[in-house]
Amino acid sequence: MPKKARVNDDAAGAWGSVTAAAASTGMLGAAFEANFQSIARQGQGLATPVLESLLKFSAEGGDMPEFGPGGLDVAIAALYEHDEQFIGAMRGIVTHEKDIVKAVEWWTKAAEKGNVLAQVRLANWYCANHDYLKFEHFVALAALNTPIGDKQYDAKITDALENHTSNITTKREGLKVIRDMYGLNMGDDVVEAFAAPMTCAPPHAAVNLTHHIAKCFMNGIYGIKKNLQISKDYLKLSAKLKGTKKYVEADLERLRGCAKCGGTGAWACALCKVTRYCSKECQEWHWFNGDEPHRDHCPRAETPSKYAELKKITAFDLQITSFA
Incomplete structure (x- = not known):
């Protein structure tokens, strides 16, 4: 047989x-x-x-x-x-x-x-377990082979695919809000690269879209220029969403600590006012050394915080996705 x-x-x-x-x-x-x-x-x-x-x-x-x-x-x-x-x-x-x-x-x-049912099942599972990027990843994979509204699939799958289309718009408009608010020199190609369906493995873990945006500016990915002030603002904003503070606190601590050793960040770089150090020795070492020498990555200009303004904008207006 x-x-x-x-x-x-x-x-x-x-x-x-x-x-x-x-x-x-x-x-x-x-x-x-x-x-x-x-x-x-x-x-x-x-x-x-x-x-x-x-x-x-x-x-x-x-x-x-x-x-x-x-x-x-x-x-x-x-x-x-x-x-x-x-x-x-x-x-x-x-x-x-x-x-x-x-x-x-x-x-x-x-x-x-390529099993669509499995992709949607995982998307729902990661949604419930506060992993925004894996949720997006598996919904994007399901959308590759499944037309929205295809009657051969059940309502859960159709809902997930509609969510996928909405998510692309959400990311696009969300990054445009940041570009306008902070006056960034950011082309539409960068916006579209960020908004594109995440069919490849996620670059990091994030609990919601604001957390994802914060980590993109923290690490400088999708063509987005590294900007720790914007990252800090969006980490704080993400922490304000119900049930998410514990997921973003480690990233906030990373920005508050010494960029070399992780100790208490007693003072900030005089040029960017964001990258912090615990001693002059750590600051001098990090200027020339490390995975990302600050000499090469410091914007040499202070980015004014917009957190106060961000707090006044409703979650809907900011196009925030949260799974709390």
Whole structure:
């Protein structure tokens, strides 16, 4: 019997009852349950538990194409998660303990193979766990192959894709607000590079869009020139959003501390007024040395803080995304 037609010797043929049509119309919950029902009809006393069977099948190079790309990974992820949408009434034959870490690992495997369901599931998971960039990353991947409003996908997927389109606009307008407010010499090409769908791995972790903006100005990425004052303003703004302070405090401490040793930043660079040091020795060393010698990266001009003005603007006007 061909490998793809079986799980193992104990459950040979048990998974062949699910049609591609069921999966293609978004009935993945019904399709998954149908598989369990097929197993149950063979007798509930299978020699090998369901999860173990699928793990063995995966190790042998098997797959479940009826669930789309990486379909077997989807099935294993759902079992680790004890996902009701998939397992349904057949939960009684699941004997293993729930393991979210393993579930995310297998959802990720499926997502990397192009499984839209897995990509949206991970987007929702990272949203709930305060990781804005991974949320954006997996929604962007899902949007590559799924037209908005495609009726073969369920409402959660359609909502995520609509969120993706909105997010691009949000980032574009958000950076324009900064450009105008701080009077930056920033071209539209930089704005578009920042707003582009994040299909590559995120460059850092961020809890919301303001935190992401702060880290972009902190590290100088997407063509954005490094500016620690803007970074500081946006870190403080992000910390004001409900439930997010603990996620950005470490970055604020980094800006407040000595740029060389991390100690107490007793004074700031006389030119930019932002980069801080604990001693003259650290300041002199950092001017010439380190991964980013300050001699090369100091803007040699003070950027006035706009935090007071930022606090007066509503979150809606600033186009802030927060998952708190």
